[in-house]
Amino acid sequence: MNTFILASNNAGKYREFKAILEPLGFSLVPQAVAGVDFEVNETGETFEENAWLKASTIAAYTHFPAIADDSGLCVTALGGAPGVHSARFGGGKDWTDEQKYRYLLEKLEGAEDRSAKFVSCICLVTPDGRTVTARGECPGRIAEEPAGTGGFGYDPVFIPEGHDEPFGVLGTDVKNKISHRARALAAFRAELERSGLC
Ligand code: ITT
Numbered sequence: 445m446n447t448f449i450l451a452s453n454n455a456g457k458y459r460e461f462k463a464i465l466e467p468l469g470f471s472l473v474p475q476a477v478a479g480v481d482f483e484v485n486e487t488g489e490t491f492e493e494n495a496w497l498k499a500s501t502i503a504a505y506t507h508f509p510a511i512a513d514d515s516g517l518c519v520t521a522l523g524g525a526p527g528v529h530s531a532r533f534g535g536g537k538d539w540t541d542e543q544k545y546r547y548l549l550e551k552l553e554g555a556e557d558r559s560a561k562f563v564s565c566i567c568l569v570t571p572d573g574r575t576v577t578a579r580g581e582c583p584g585r586i587a588e589e590p591a592g593t594g595g596f597g598y599d600p601v602f603i604p605e606g607h608d609e610p611f612g613v614l615g616t617d618v619k620n621k622i623s624h625r626a627r628a629l630a631a632f633r634a635e636l637e638r639s640g641l642c
Contacts, residue, residue: 447471449478451502451512456596464629478506491565499569507571515564521555545601558585562624566632576635580627
């Protein structure tokens with residue numbers, strides 16, 4: 445089982461999944477290419493629940509193994525928000541990434557504690573309902589100002605631990621080694637081997 449449908453409409457996630465999984469011998473088909481013309485309702489309260497909802501819905505619809513990533517940014521001074529609501533932070537899904545990260549910067553004006561972490565939960569579901577899940581986290585802090593154009597989402601304002609610049613400046617090669625998604629995919633690969641599914 446080396447081909448998965450990627451249960452996502454997020455082009456940034458697709459690029460990162462492809463860059464990390466293809467060299468390992470996996471191929472990915474975006475859900476839109478597989479004929480999925482709807483969005484799965486993310487009604488779960490945790491990253492794990494939402495990743496399973498997306499993967500299981502797409503596996504049932506396409507009859508292919510589907511892999512999903514539910515992810516988000518958890519900011520300490522905001523009590524862990526936006527968390528599972530990161531894609532809908534502020535004005536919702538109609539807002540651009542820039543509007544969302546500028547809203548976050550406004551909310552953190554004057555905050556002393558700017559610590560935060562990115563979380564990614566990955567879930568593979570087969571058409572007969574078997575699942576493999578993994579989680580990865582990337583600790584860091586929120587910058588005072590946005591910088592860079594790399595990546596997507598909150599990357600221009602997230603400075604990973606051990607660095608002085610945000611993912612937006614550090615670029616894809618660095619991000620794909622240390623990000624929440626890279627860590628979740630490394631754990632996922634180990635789980636997949638243990639599961640005997642691959
Ligand atoms: P799919 O559900 O179709 O995969 P989505 O963008 O709605 O796409 P999520 O529900 O998992 O995905 O929301 C994750 C949001 O968290 C995403 O839209 C970004 O705003 C943010 N995010 C997640 N990973 C990120 C990363 O690596 N860099 C920057 N922002 C990220």
